[in-house]
Amino acid sequence: MFRFLLTRISLVIPTFIGMTLVAFFLIRLVPGDPIEALAGERGIDATRHAALLVEYGLDKPLLTQYGLYIGRVLSGDLGRSIVTHETVINEFLALFPATIELALCAALFALLIGIPAGVIAAVNRNSIFDHGVMGISLTGYSMPIFWWGLLLILFFSVQLGWTPVSGRIAVIHFIEPTTGFLLVDTLLESDKAAFWSAAAHLILPTIVLGTNPLATIARMTRSAMLEVLGEDYIRTARAKGLSPTRVVALHAFRNALIPVVTVVGLQIGVLFTGAILTETIFSWPGVGKWLIEAIHRRDYPVLQGGMLLLGVIVMTVNLLVDLTYGIINPRIRHT
Amino acid sequence: MTDTMNDTVVPTIHGSPPHPLREFWGYFSGNHGAVAGLAIIVFVLLMAILADVLAPYAPDMTNTSVALTPPFWQEGGSTSYLLGTDAIGRDILSRLIYGSRLSLAIGIVVVALSVISGVVLGLIAGYFRGILEIFIMRVMDIMLTIPSLLLAIVIVAILGPGLMNAMIAVALVVLPHYVRITRATVISEMSKDYVTAAIVSGAGKLRIMFSEVLPNCTPLLIVQASLGISAAILDAAALGFLGLGAQPPSPEWGTMLADSREFVLRAWWVVTLPGLMILTTVLAFNLLGDGLRDALDPKLKR
Numbered sequence: 293m294f295r296f297l298l299t300r301i302s303l304v305i306p307t308f309i310g311m312t313l314v315a316f317f318l319i320r321l322v323p324g325d326p327i328e329a330l331a332g333e334r335g336i337d338a339t340r341h342a343a344l345l346v347e348y349g350l351d352k353p354l355l356t357q358y359g360l361y362i363g364r365v366l367s368g369d370l371g372r373s374i375v376t377h378e379t380v381i382n383e384f385l386a387l388f389p390a391t392i393e394l395a396l397c398a399a400l401f402a403l404l405i406g407i408p409a410g411v412i413a414a415v416n417r418n419s420i421f422d423h424g425v426m427g428i429s430l431t432g433y434s435m436p437i438f439w440w441g442l443l444l445i446l447f448f449s450v451q452l453g454w455t456p457v458s459g460r461i462a463v464i465h466f467i468e469p470t471t472g473f474l475l476v477d478t479l480l481e482s483d484k485a486a487f488w489s490a491a492a493h494l495i496l497p498t499i500v501l502g503t504n505p506l507a508t509i510a511r512m513t514r515s516a517m518l519e520v521l522g523e524d525y526i527r528t529a530r531a532k533g534l535s536p537t538r539v540v541a542l543h544a545f546r547n548a549l550i551p552v553v554t555v556v557g558l559q560i561g562v563l564f565t566g567a568i569l570t571e572t573i574f575s576w577p578g579v580g581k582w583l584i585e586a587i588h589r590r591d592y593p594v595l596q597g598g599m600l601l602l603g604v605i606v607m608t609v610n611l612l613v614d615l616t617y618g619i620i621n622p623r624i625r626h627t
Numbered sequence: 628m629t630d631t632m633n634d635t636v637v638p639t640i641h642g643s644p645p646h647p648l649r650e651f652w653g654y655f656s657g658n659h660g661a662v663a664g665l666a667i668i669v670f671v672l673l674m675a676i677l678a679d680v681l682a683p684y685a686p687d688m689t690n691t692s693v694a695l696t697p698p699f700w701q702e703g704g705s706t707s708y709l710l711g712t713d714a715i716g717r718d719i720l721s722r723l724i725y726g727s728r729l730s731l732a733i734g735i736v737v738v739a740l741s742v743i744s745g746v747v748l749g750l751i752a753g754y755f756r757g758i759l760e761i762f763i764m765r766v767m768d769i770m771l772t773i774p775s776l777l778l779a780i781v782i783v784a785i786l787g788p789g790l791m792n793a794m795i796a797v798a799l800v801v802l803p804h805y806v807r808i809t810r811a812t813v814i815s816e817m818s819k820d821y822v823t824a825a826i827v828s829g830a831g832k833l834r835i836m837f838s839e840v841l842p843n844c845t846p847l848l849i850v851q852a853s854l855g856i857s858a859a860i861l862d863a864a865a866l867g868f869l870g871l872g873a874q875p876p877s878p879e880w881g882t883m884l885a886d887s888r889e890f891v892l893r894a895w896w897v898v899t900l901p902g903l904m905i906l907t908t909v910l911a912f913n914l915l916g917d918g919l920r921d922a923l924d925p926k927l928k929r
Contacts, residue, residue, distance in 0.1 A: 303765075303768065306765055306769060307768070307769045310766075310769040311769075311773065314773075314781065318781060318784070318785055321785045321786075430660075430910065430913055430914070430917075431906070431910060433913065434857065434861070434906060434909040434910040434913050435906060436861055436864055436865065436868075436881070436902055436905045436906060436909070437865075438865060438868045438881075438884070439884060439898070439901075439902030439905065439906070440902075442884075442888065442891055442898050442902070443899065443902070445891075446891060446892075446895060446898075446899075450892055561774045562774070564774055564777075565774035565775060565776035565777050566776075568776060568777070568780070568869075569776070569865060569868070569869070572869065583777075583780070584780075584869055587780065587784050587871065588870065595781070595784055599777060599781050602774070602777060603773050603774070603777070606773070606774050607773075
């Protein structure tokens, strides 16, 4: 176990260095030098330019600059936005809860529908339900989610008027952020109207973001269940005269869960990137929309810092998933 | 004729085994989804090739007097613009037809780029092993850790928005999959007798790598490539939608969608139709990929 932990964790360091290298060189590959990029289209005069080069340490050799950059990153300094002049880390922390709230809801949506659908499809193999689930999940898997979001808005928000078009909560509600999760904050203030407004705003983005993981989880659960249902111990359980429900729920499902857990873990990275598209469509005030806006405004410090932060978070989550997987499945540890 | 058809499904004990291609078609055609996928792909391909003949108008011809005309079956629609027009009066049907050229080109270019570089890197890693393998595989591991769309966005942000840069970004993002597949297959093939025989008979390194081992990696690569085309079309359309891929007035489907997003409340067709094309094409390649995997994967055949 210790050896497994060490090898898995040692992989994190080169990955982190790789990410910082990408983030560091990102701003240097943009045409012009970093000061010009930071100054934007207003331009900058020559003396100020030279002074800034010295101030930011840009006159030093590249390797020294990279060392200084790593030093700043490790002490939590990711620079300031050139548009708002707020520190990148503060902007990120203010917006990140919105992204997590959306991602968690989408993950729940995908799990609560995907796993039962996959199990039922596998148990009733080749039935109409099975073909239906497989057809729908292949469609969900092929779905351009930015289009899917627009279709849902067109139907549920515009045509039927059931759900709000965009945003996180109706503007009439003012909620002081305590946890940053609106569903929790509104309940803490016991403001029922605000809670329902926040919930209504969450429905469509949750469906849109959850569609891809839902399709993957349903397909994966079905094939894992089919594999397990063909095993000898299932035949033994059936031969013992156990009820079909007991065989499926206790003997098969628990063993089919292992590959499913891995897939769920990998979907977390997918959720964060899917959030970039989903947040853009629904004007959801999270980090995905913030990053895209940064690209369009040429706000390079935000892009640089935000990409690094998001990358590190996904990397950490993947690491945790791998470690949990190693704990629940002893076979992985020893290879 | 009926006899030979039966041979493909149930090989008789006497007589020669069916030709591999015929056997493959036997398995493949049994999968209705895969055949439907293939049919759609052929249709889109014909649309792309014959775009100049099929499209009633040039894709960028504007006519503001007919702006936002609905499709012909709706009130106010006209048969001269079958699927309606967009906000500056361009014919949607013609733009969709020309867009199929772009989407297929994106899929093929991206997959070609990533397959060629992925196969070379995977062959090197699997054949030479040692420090070179560790280096290549670690870099691929790092690339896999960074979420794919985020990586693509960062690459496009560096290179600048545009179709070519979007294709390079998507190709780089999917590269690790091809490297991993090729390396794993090469390692398992290298221990087989036919490779030893080739080495004993004095075949050179390049000959063993490319004409002995590589052909045995192809079934898996074909499946991955077919699924890769759908992923490439989807990712490139997403980049186009974010304004980072093909730029307007290009009739790329994702760009068309982003371009007319603000008119979605007044004119459903400007957004619905390009998205439908993306979904259908991506679905077709996924169906084809699933069918190919079932037909080519010896484990599933048994």
